[in-house]
Amino acid sequence: MELQIKDLSKTYSNGVHALKNVSLNIPQGMFGLLGPNGAGKSSLMRTLATLQQADSGSIMLDDIDILKDKGRVREILGYLPQEFGVYPKISSYNMLNHIASLKGISNKDERKDLVESLLNKTNLWDVRNKSLGTYSGGMKQRFGIAQALIGEPKLIVVDEPTAGLDPAERVRFHNLLSEIGENTIVILSTHIVDDVSNLCNNMAIICLGEVVAQGKPSALIENV
Numbered sequence: 001m002e003l004q005i006k007d008l009s010k011t012y013s014n015g016v017h018a019l020k021n022v023s024l025n026i027p028q029g030m031f032g033l034l035g036p037n038g039a040g041k042s043s044l045m046r047t048l049a050t051l052q053q054a055d056s057g058s059i060m061l062d063d064i065d066i067l068k069d070k071g072r073v074r075e076i077l078g079y080l081p082q083e084f085g086v087y088p089k090i091s092s093y094n095m096l097n098h099i100a101s102l103k104g105i106s107n108k109d110e111r112k113d114l115v116e117s118l119l120n121k122t123n124l125w126d127v128r129n130k131s132l133g134t135y136s137g138g139m140k141q142r143f144g145i146a147q148a149l150i151g152e153p154k155l156i157v158v159d160e161p162t163a164g165l166d167p168a169e170r171v172r173f174h175n176l177l178s179e180i181g182e183n184t185i186v187i188l189s190t191h192i193v194d195d196v197s198n199l200c201n202n203m204a205i206i207c208l209g210e211v212v213a214q215g216k217p218s219a220l221i222e223n224v
């Protein structure tokens with residue numbers, strides 16, 4: 001499995017060139033997209049999640065055309081946006097159960113098994129009946145991963161997930177990402193060099209909408 005991004009460009013209506021001929025080959029495993037604020041990371045992530053259109057270029061996941069075949073993309077994609085909002089008055093258990101049924105898992109027992117395994121995997125079992133509005137930032141992010149994993153996505157897009165998390169929560173979140181990164185493609189956008197060097201098998205550096213380097217973290221980041 002490989003994700004191939006070719007010559008992707010996006011200019012917003014205000015004239016900002018957020019993506020300039022971005023080309024990336026992303027294999028299975030954890031991929032880090034490293035860049036400062038304003039580099040174009042979220043623009044690329046939203047385009048991958050088919051939430052906004054590019055002006056030109058293509059994105060292929062093996063034979064799936066991400067920009068054209070949105071129906072199929074929604075089936076294979078898990079997305080955790082940068083600003084992840086939750087419904088404050090519903091519990092994580094009920095919300096995951098609801099999303100699973102929306103995603104077509106109609107068998108009650110199957111849904112129960114799935115929801116329980118996601119709550120365990122993301123360490124939310126103990127708070128499964130508490131409403132999401134009472135969760136800490138780290139708990140919300142872990143819930144975000146749980147909901148993104150419903151449907152066994154092949155591609156998981158995570159946009160700046162650890163902003164605002166305390167160090168212990170960051171470590172916890174990173175461990176979770178490494179676990180799920182084994183047989184999927186996980187794209188992690190971040191401005192934190194350590195996140196990429198600690199977690200990712202491959203990476204790219206993006207700056208002012210342009211890919212300035214791509215390769216192994218050990219080759220691109222000093223002292224790894």
Ligand code: ADP
Pocket residue numbers: 012013052053
């Ligand atoms: P488009 O130009 O593709 O139609 P929109 O103007 O609809 O995009 O904005 C999409 C999202 O980006 C919205 O959530 C909006 O709040 C956010 N946004 C708008 N302008 C900026 C900006 N300058 N920097 C970052 N985000 C922005």
Ligand code: ADP
Pocket residue numbers: 012013014016017018035036037038039040041042043044
């Ligand atoms: P990053 O995620 O790396 O911080 P973004 O993709 O959010 O980068 O932003 C890239 C550039 O595009 C920035 O200059 C930002 O202000 C601008 N931008 C992002 N979204 C919008 C939007 N919806 N409308 C206009 N400009 C935007």
